[in-house]
Amino acid sequence: MKNTILFLCLTLWATPISAQVMLKNGTLHTVSGEVIPKGNVLIGKDGLIEAVDTVVIPPAGYEIIDCEGKIITPGLIETGTSLGAVEIWAVDGTKDAKFDSDLIRAAFRISDGINPNSTVIPVVRNGGVTSAVTNPYGGLVAGQSAWIDLMGTHAFLTQINPSVALVASFGEDAAKAAGGTRGATALTFRELFDDVRFFQKNQRSFDENRSRTLSASRLDLIALQDAISKKTPFVFNVDRASDITAVLALSKEFGIHPIISGGAEAWMVAEALAKDKITVIVQPLQNLPFSFESLGSRADNAALLEAAGVPVIISTFDTHRGGALRQYAGNAVRAGMTHEGALKAITLEAAQAFGMQKTYGSLEKGKIANIVVWSGDPFEPLTQVEHVFIQGKEASLETRQTRLFEKYRTLQRRGEPAEKTADKPVETPKD
Amino acid sequence: MNSKIQWLLSLVIAVCSCATASPEKPSDKPATPYDHHSFERVRARNLTPTASIKENVVLRDATVMTATGEIIENGDVWIRDGKIIAIGADVEATDAQEVDARGKWVTPGLIDTHSHLGVYPVPYVEALSDGNEATAPTRADVDAIHSVWPQDPGFFAALQGGITSMQILPGSANLIGGAAVTLQMHPAVSSRAMLFEEAPRGLKMACGENPKNVYGEKGGPSTRMGSMAGFRAAFEEARAAIQAEEKFELQMGTWQANEGKEVDKPAEPARDRGVETLMAVIRGEVLVHVHCYRADEMIQILELADEYGFSIRSFHHAVEAYKIRDILAKWDVGVSTWADWWGFKIEAFDAIPENAGLLTEAGARAIIHSDDPVGIQRLNQEAAKALAAARRSNIVISDDQALRWITANPAWALGVDSVTGTLQEGKRADIVLWSAHPFSVYATPELVFVEGVREFELGKTKPWSDFSQYLLPEETR
16 A cells, blocks of 8 residues: 555656646546536546536636547556566567566566556557556466556656556466466465465564475565455456366455456356456457366356356456457457446456556546547447547557558658569470 | 460469369370379368258348449349359349348458468367477478368357358468468368368468577577578479479470380489479469568568569568558569557567558558457458558548458459459359448358358357367356
């Protein structure tokens, strides 16, 4: 919490004064409330939403953007990426999302490696994504996820909360890392959490070197202890129904607050998930049995979970193409989810699961003005992103890609391309 | 004669000569004593039962997107005997089953030029991973059809997305990965029953990062110059083999004319299936598809092909094609690319979403491909994203042009554009009936006809893959 406050303070200190803007006469999908067919959003100097209403009188001093015929939504939130911590997957020096040498690395914070100048951030932003949870991966406990706003260029502005969740895995990959079996995974977790409890009670003895050996490093234990006592969620990458059940049991046993990520077979245990209001992060295009732990993959996973009353978040799980989030949400609708549910799944539900709902995820007075103006239904591929506001400031839609496009809009040539000669018949041997 | 026309003509001949269904034989080639080497893809009998009903159906009052430049409102499409019989308003369709398609859209069946369905099937397990014969950088002797597992659940999923035919390629580990095969979407016991018989042979080549990554510590190539040397060595060998064959033909002719003695009979040159494939490439009998990201490398490959006297039919992935779109248009090379994939490796760092739009504007043949069992299920959405990116940058692209990225243009790249890829009378009845405009995210294929066979009907057709059967206990479903 201390960190959050520090970062928020720095954020407010460093935020450039946002222009006062009135988004006028748009269709407001507030997410928290009803759709307002013709409404206005006022963005204040402090970068917060000042008003969401139907009053048409433009206040003095506000820049007015006519949104007639447009759709206005909260900025989208992509929770399943390693945005800012991976520039190019196949270039080693640019990857800061995975800490290879340890099975348990709860103290690993992806925020230490996030580059706000990453070229990936503006590209994802162009898809109407304004915030992201950026995640570490690998091992059993991969580390701490950060909440970032996609303004780029300044670390303080970009990083809102360096520790919104811990990431863990349970399933084939985790089993492989833990020694070959799911049993070994569960055993490792039990030992770990048992040690965390021991550490909680005996930290002083531990620090004075008067304790038994514990299964994780001191900083890992501190991070886990904080996580458990503060109820920071544990994001479990897990797909198979029985593995989800195992994660739920383990979580109950040790007082962990889990979020199911991936959850290919979550629909099979929807009832249990709904009962405890466990959030599931779903990739709605996953409808194939990619592995033996996802044999039950189906396109309507999100729809079934929604119908059962499970809180659903939608993610692309793709760092570079996180901007396609709206297309993924559209496909969830195509497979039976409600439109409102799918929009909530990429805004308020995401904020809620990561404890950021007080300031993010809906068009409500007092929330941070992360807002997108769309030319039409945000889920339709032919709909264009027209304006993106982050922390009340209109974001540039320029990217490395738009620069390359401009550079090659006309082709500069110093001569004509060569003629093709390959049409000549193959020469025959002379003898 | 214009050299281009001549080249196209030779290609047409090549197409005919490879079509197993076609009775024509190229007349300009004398029968030679080694004719048994001639490269028929599969000469064994087709053991797969393929009995299916080619329906007599008329789709009424749909928005018919023909991919020929014409979009017909309230149009009818009549199919019979696997062909499109008539398109237009108020078509009189004798004895046809009527389908009310009001408020719906009809397009040609979608075609993916780049898929690994069957060769990299799901589940992704080592035992089913058959896409790269990564034992040597040049394996022109292998054929993707022999790796295709027809039970890959991905086939049915792709059919649900409106795919009626696709090219299955070997992976990109090798410089020359082997023969690619064009399949049509039928349930099959063996891949042979999926073969698109009119399709010419294809060859997969790859440049850039992948071969050097795979072979860097396995004897090379470890560099791009090493890769080019590898290509050259392979085509030098093929060229020498052509010369040896022609020399042999001359000697044989002389020997036959002189009624020579058996002991003086010229020795037949040694043969190698891989070399034969590359000989066929040089002779223009094979469509060459090259996995290539960067503009400079595409130029190098075009120069290589030009030097050895063959053409590149299409580049795949080709994220930098926009940088050389004038050249690609002039040389008539197809470009298969994505809507928004980028940045996963450094040779994909310069990808821009306007790639397809800029190519089309320049008169080149743009294609949206998938390279992915998920992407192949919604090529229509991928085309729509590329279209949106183009329009956002004020590149004027019509809906019909964007539809061609996933129908007519891939048909051309695979050499089957004379029989499919557009809705025209006389073409194969490869047809999709959509619930909404195909560029809407909510559009779902309701009916898919593959050569007039109703292979998919929404809510009725069950997944055919054996692997998909009873994976989960009944009560969980």
